[in-house]
Amino acid sequence: MEETSITSKIVVQNMPLTIAIIGAESTGKSYLAKALATHYQGIAIPEYARHFTQHYGTQVTTNDIIHCYHTQEDELQLQIQKRPSIILMDTEWIMAKIWNDDINGSRNAYFEKKIASQTFDFYLLCNNDVAFEEDPLRVNEHRREYFFNSYLDALVQSNQNYKIISGKGEARLLMAKNYCDDFFNQ
Numbered sequence: 001m002e003e004t005s006i007t008s009k010i011v012v013q014n015m016p017l018t019i020a021i022i023g024a025e026s027t028g029k030s031y032l033a034k035a036l037a038t039h040y041q042g043i044a045i046p047e048y049a050r051h052f053t054q055h056y057g058t059q060v061t062t063n064d065i066i067h068c069y070h071t072q073e074d075e076l077q078l079q080i081q082k083r084p085s086i087i088l089m090d091t092e093w094i095m096a097k098i099w100n101d102d103i104n105g106s107r108n109a110y111f112e113k114k115i116a117s118q119t120f121d122f123y124l125l126c127n128n129d130v131a132f133e134e135d136p137l138r139v140n141e142h143r144r145e146y147f148f149n150s151y152l153d154a155l156v157q158s159n160q161n162y163k164i165i166s167g168k169g170e171a172r173l174l175m176a177k178n179y180c181d182d183f184f185n186q
Helices: 003-013 029-040 048-056 062-081 093-104 109-117 141-157 170-184
Strands: 017-023 043-045 086-090 122-126 162-165
Touching: 017 029, 017 093, 017 141, 029 043, 029 086, 029 122, 029 170, 043 062, 048 062, 062 086, 062 093, 062 109, 093 109, 093 141, 122 141, 122 170, 162 170
Parallel strands: 017 086, 017 122, 043 086, 122 162
Antiparallel strands: none
């Protein structure tokens, strides 16, 4: 990846490039965010909901989910002010909406409004083709296909620029890098 490709996109936008990484549990979102941030000398914003559930448990309310994603959104705005070349965000409002809809069995217009106001340049949707890693905070091992399809539908419905990331280990990371490079060179 040539640095000038990222730099030229930043000059045009006058903002850091923002990439959201979404997907079901245990699909490598956190790993990809960190690895890509290192590769592109950018910043990775970790998933705040994970921190929240570590401290308060996995039984969450709509208000808890809103709090988690406002905290994540605040961190994004803080990092944008630092003017890095690229910011990779592990989860965002589409994931919040799907999580909330699943827990509460109904749609909440607030999440739709937040999705419409997001301005990510590019999305990476992680496929479920990696082994599930046990973790006490992960509660949907057998529902990953449902969540993947829900995220895919939301990306399509909101007309987002995205690519699906598949493969295991280094092949998965290489696919993500290649898609990012292609995006930077558009």
